[in-house]
Amino acid sequence: MIKTRILATVVTVLAMAVGAQADTILSYTNLVTVGDPGNAKDTHGDGYGAVAYVYQISKYEVTAGEYAAFLNLAAKSDPNGLYNTNMNSLSHGCQITRTGSSGSYTYDFSGRPSGAESDWVNRPVNYVSWYDAARYCNWLTTSNTESGVYNTSTWAIDRGYRNAQGLAYFIPTEDEWYKAAYYKGGGTNTGYWDYPTGSDTAPTSEAPPGGANSANYYGSGWAVDPPYYRNEVGAYTGSDSPYGTFDQGGNVWEWNETLIGGSRGVRGGSFSFSDGTLRAAGRNGTGPAGEDYHVGFRVASIPEPGSVALLALGAGMAVAVRRRKRRQSRNG
Numbered sequence: 001m002i003k004t005r006i007l008a009t010v011v012t013v014l015a016m017a018v019g020a021q022a023d024t025i026l027s028y029t030n031l032v033t034v035g036d037p038g039n040a041k042d043t044h045g046d047g048y049g050a051v052a053y054v055y056q057i058s059k060y061e062v063t064a065g066e067y068a069a070f071l072n073l074a075a076k077s078d079p080n081g082l083y084n085t086n087m088n089s090l091s092h093g094c095q096i097t098r099t100g101s102s103g104s105y106t107y108d109f110s111g112r113p114s115g116a117e118s119d120w121v122n123r124p125v126n127y128v129s130w131y132d133a134a135r136y137c138n139w140l141t142t143s144n145t146e147s148g149v150y151n152t153s154t155w156a157i158d159r160g161y162r163n164a165q166g167l168a169y170f171i172p173t174e175d176e177w178y179k180a181a182y183y184k185g186g187g188t189n190t191g192y193w194d195y196p197t198g199s200d201t202a203p204t205s206e207a208p209p210g211g212a213n214s215a216n217y218y219g220s221g222w223a224v225d226p227p228y229y230r231n232e233v234g235a236y237t238g239s240d241s242p243y244g245t246f247d248q249g250g251n252v253w254e255w256n257e258t259l260i261g262g263s264r265g266v267r268g269g270s271f272s273f274s275d276g277t278l279r280a281a282g283r284n285g286t287g288p289a290g291e292d293y294h295v296g297f298r299v300a301s302i303p304e305p306g307s308v309a310l311l312a313l314g315a316g317m318a319v320a321v322r323r324r325k326r327r328q329s330r331n332g
Helices: 004-017 019-023 064-074 130-142 174-182 305-330
Strands: 031-034 055-058 097-099 106-108 253-260 263-267 284-286
Touching: 031 174, 055 174, 064 106, 064 130, 174 253, 174 263, 253 284
Parallel strands: none
Antiparallel strands: 031 055, 097 106, 253 263, 263 284
């Protein structure tokens, strides 16, 4: 596991790497603990969400600012195509701009169509493939995109799973993602919500911060107006999941690790899809090399063994507090 000292160094380097992006939310330091190990699977559909161990998942989707910082450190030549020019050239892109030549590429938001850089850095990255997400996780783990949790020399459509649990950062499996989004928490058989906002009622499509059950998806129109389309991560402040994650419904679809036929899983819907894709039943997959304007990702981690019991206790207390606050909010 990455030790605290090393992680602090990584965070400092990333925060400094893009100059004005020092205030960018660093999702891999904003991890929430998903406790209740050994919980029952969802009895609806094909039955997802059962996870036998305590794990952590990022509170927010990986942001464009974080990904730009990563590119500045890992893609000065970019032989693996971690950058997609659509990020900047198309209107739905996250507006990461690449300048310079191979060997000295730099990445910032200088090509943005409007607003200040600070208006763009905290929105989720898009136009990233499953392989890009896996290399990002590798880099967080080892500072090397080609080694770590995923072995890039042998992966293929039917391979590419993490080498072992506990190797710091990885793409969550479908069960890990599903549990963090929909499981009610507080025990091992408490059931699941239909939506990742702690509700069986579809959230309202509206601009953030919205109410106690809101999300960024396409309702009667855009919830977040052009040119942004994607909300800043965590902007729907009253619509977190029972474990405290944000935007697992809407904003961008998120990669998961699980194979679905010849595809990798994506879940959660996006700003350009309807509310039905936000539901627990909204299972989808796409080719792992695909890079689309409506797809991003978040990361997950297994805590060090000595901290599991403490994290599980803290997670249970956090769920109880959020439940109480949600009841108070809904009761006025």
